[in-house]
Amino acid sequence: MAVVSTFCKKGGVGKTTFIAFMGHHYAKQGKKVLILSADDQNSIFKCFGVEGKIFERNDDYLEFLLAGHAELGDILIEARENLYLIKTLNTDKLSMKLTLERNQEKAVKRMIDEYSSYFDYIFIDFPPSSSRLSEVLLDLSDEILLVVGLDSLGLGGFVNTIQYFIDNDLNMDNIKYIVPNGYSKNRRAPKISLEILEGQAKEFTPKAFVLPALQEKSIIKNLQSEGISPFDDTKMSSYYDQSQKEQLASDLLELFKHITLA
Ligand SMILES: Nc1ncnc2c1ncn2[C@@H]1O[C@H](COP(=O)(O)OP(=O)(O)OP(=O)(O)O)[C@@H](O)[C@H]1O
Numbered sequence: 001m002a003v004v005s006t007f008c009k010k011g012g013v014g015k016t017t018f019i020a021f022m023g024h025h026y027a028k029q030g031k032k033v034l035i036l037s038a039d040d041q042n043s044i045f046k047c048f049g050v051e052g053k054i055f056e057r058n059d060d061y062l063e064f065l066l067a068g069h070a071e072l073g074d075i076l077i078e079a080r081e082n083l084y085l086i087k088t089l090n091t092d093k094l095s096m097k098l099t100l101e102r103n104q105e106k107a108v109k110r111m112i113d114e115y116s117s118y119f120d121y122i123f124i125d126f127p128p129s130s131s132r133l134s135e136v137l138l139d140l141s142d143e144i145l146l147v148v149g150l151d152s153l154g155l156g157g158f159v160n161t162i163q164y165f166i167d168n169d170l171n172m173d174n175i176k177y178i179v180p181n182g183y184s185k186n187r188r189a190p191k192i193s194l195e196i197l198e199g200q201a202k203e204f205t206p207k208a209f210v211l212p213a214l215q216e217k218s219i220i221k222n223l224q225s226e227g228i229s230p231f232d233d234t235k236m237s238s239y240y241d242q243s244q245k246e247q248l249a250s251d252l253l254e255l256f257k258h259i260t261l262a
């Protein structure tokens with residue numbers, strides 16, 4: 001069992017998108033997958049079209065489990081076969097509790113330990129903001145995939161994330177992969193950004209493998225707006241979208257060949 005996280009201090013770079021792709025990919029391979037949303041926007045739910053489940057009940061958030069008011073089975077939300085999601089209610093408040101009450105940190109660790117016998121992979125979707133919850137969960141992550149947007153602000157986010165790891169004494173060796181996101185053959189900026197990123201990764205995260213860049217593709221937004229994953233069998237209404245969806249799924253499968261999880 002491995003705890004796998006997508007992280008970057010910069011917002012909107014594709015952390016949630018990428019972890020949804022990965023989570024569903026492994027679930028389709030028959031692995032039991034949990035995606036824990038450490039972001040109380042819970043946007044991972046949208047990627048699978050189950051955002052209705054965020055507000056369906058108000059007693060099935062992570063916080064209820066940590067407070068001892070719910071069991072694992074009560075808070076798991078099934079998104080696809082073999083793929084379960086957990087939502088968070090108020091990560092600021094939870095972070096405050098983690099700072100003030102030492103036993104809360106133990107409760108988070110115990111939870112991850114306990115879940116490791118139920119799941120093959122626990123994926124964690126992080127928010128871009130820093131919090132005590134993020135620090136605790138990053139510390140518990142075996143493998144971190146650092147998602148970087150291929151533009152100058154995205155590169156700034158990469159350096160900022162490295163700085164954050166150093167400042168918070170987090171283990172940079174756990175950054176196993178860099179995921180460059182937003183490549184485009186027809187634009188100069190992403191190409192230049194990728195070259196710069198490769199140089200910076202050699203310097204700052206020499207143990208991390210820079211994955212082939214994920215292309216900027218409008219189908220990703222179309223799929224998310226319909227709550228469809230590229231690995232779903234659902235047919236898209238237009239022929240063009242359907243072929244783009246199939247192309248995306250096949251690109252992702254190629255990309256995932258480079259990833260080996262513990
Ligand atoms: N390769 C891509 N091509 C086109 N759009 C993309 C791509 N990757 C992500 N997006 C879009 O960019 C937006 C931000 O993606 P996402 O929510 O996954 O980022 P995030 O890093 O999780 O953001 P946050 O920091 O707010 O959690 C979404 O609208 C998503 O559809």
Ligand SMILES: [Mg+2]
Pocket residue numbers: 015016017039043125126127
């Ligand atoms: Mg996100």
